[in-house]
Amino acid sequence: MFDDKDILDIYQEGGREEYAFNLLVRKYSERLYWHIRQLVLDHEQTNDLLQNTLVKAWRYLPDFRGDSKLFTWLYKIATNETLTYLKKERLRSFLSLSDDSSRVGEMLMADEQFCGDKVQIELYKEINKLPPKQRTVFTMRYFDEMKYEDMAEILGGSVGSLKASYHHAYSKIKKNLEEKF
Amino acid sequence: MLEDLKNRERPFKVPDGYFASVEDGVREAINQPVKGGRLFLSTVRSGFALAFSFLLIFGIGYGVMSVTDSFTSTGFGADDDALSTLIEGGYIRHDFVDYLYEEIELDGDFLAQDIELDEEFSQKIEEGLTEDDLIEIMEEYEDE
Numbered sequence: 001m002f003d004d005k006d007i008l009d010i011y012q013e014g015g016r017e018e019y020a021f022n023l024l025v026r027k028y029s030e031r032l033y034w035h036i037r038q039l040v041l042d043h044e045q046t047n048d049l050l051q052n053t054l055v056k057a058w059r060y061l062p063d064f065r066g067d068s069k070l071f072t073w074l075y076k077i078a079t080n081e082t083l084t085y086l087k088k089e090r091l092r093s094f095l096s097l098s099d100d101s102s103r104v105g106e107m108l109m110a111d112e113q114f115c116g117d118k119v120q121i122e123l124y125k126e127i128n129k130l131p132p133k134q135r136t137v138f139t140m141r142y143f144d145e146m147k148y149e150d151m152a153e154i155l156g157g158s159v160g161s162l163k164a165s166y167h168h169a170y171s172k173i174k175k176n177l178e179e180k181f
Numbered sequence: 182m183l184e185d186l187k188n189r190e191r192p193f194k195v196p197d198g199y200f201a202s203v204e205d206g207v208r209e210a211i212n213q214p215v216k217g218g219r220l221f222l223s224t225v226r227s228g229f230a231l232a233f234s235f236l237l238i239f240g241i242g243y244g245v246m247s248v249t250d251s252f253t254s255t256g257f258g259a260d261d262d263a264l265s266t267l268i269e270g271g272y273i274r275h276d277f278v279d280y281l282y283e284e285i286e287l288d289g290d291f292l293a294q295d296i297e298l299d300e301e302f303s304q305k306i307e308e309g310l311t312e313d314d315l316i317e318i319m320e321e322y323e324d325e
Contacts, residue, residue: 022204029203037193047199047206054207116192123186142187174183181182 001027004070011061021058028071029054032078038139039082041104041124043113049085053078068153076154079136086132104128122180126173137162138169 002010002023011020032053037046056077064073104125108114116124127135136155140146148159155162 018208025204025207030200033195033200033203034191041193043193043195050203051206051210054203055210058207058211113194113196114192115194119182119186120189120192123183142183170183177182 008064008066008070017061021061024057024061024070024074025054028074031071032074035075035140035144036078036082038143039086039136041108041114041128042111045085049078049081052081056081072150072153079154083132083136086135090132119177119181122177123173126176130169130172134165134169137165138173141166142170 007020007023007027010016010023029050033046033050036049036053037043040046040049053074057074060077064070068076102125105121108116108121108124127138130138133155137151140151140154141148148162151162152159
């Protein structure tokens, strides 16, 4: 597997941009996919957001200056795409007066690509209740065990505020799950 | 319980051969021509959406202020957080308030105010909290 420096060197050589980009896609698409999927849950929507992310990466790769790691840069694009989608969905849900968390439960139970049990369904329902940005903070820390410093680079904000946001979400979810089980 | 759940395998499956097909999908998407008309329409739509969002936010804000004035003048919840009162009374859904806060993108200082931290903890947030600090804060918050 090529490292980031090799991929960028090939890209900058001239005439091999597409090959370099394919290496980037092969190296990182699966990690990006799971980051998005943990947030949106549905495979088809995840695929759309992943495609959007990679198309944007292709478009903006000429401007990538290497100030951050290549994966951090890609992760940031994926996170922004996903957050934009989640915020639109949240507003749509509010305007339609629908109960989002029961919709999530029904969706997961009906989804052939979901193989979790009742407890996991409840966990995702609780995560889904969080505001989009807090949901992202929680998912990145809880599932991906990302360092707060890396999270701050991707999401913005201070390490302290991200820690507080995560802990607040963690306590809320823990309390609600313990009440149910 | 939450710690046990973290260690379990992901409960999601992926269609067979999906990751191998991502490259082709992206290449196809990149080669789609960008239509100028659609881009213009998308920009105009975004402008209307932004204007609508501001109207909605200011409208809700005005409504909250009006309702809060009538609550405090009748002595109902005079010391309570106005938004909590409105949420508990069923006037606003809590997730819409969360949505508004997210859109305004308040920073760490807001989080400190939300859980009524004193100056010592506000300072700690800026410096970086340890896990013990957070547990202490949340225990104080839960006791209130």
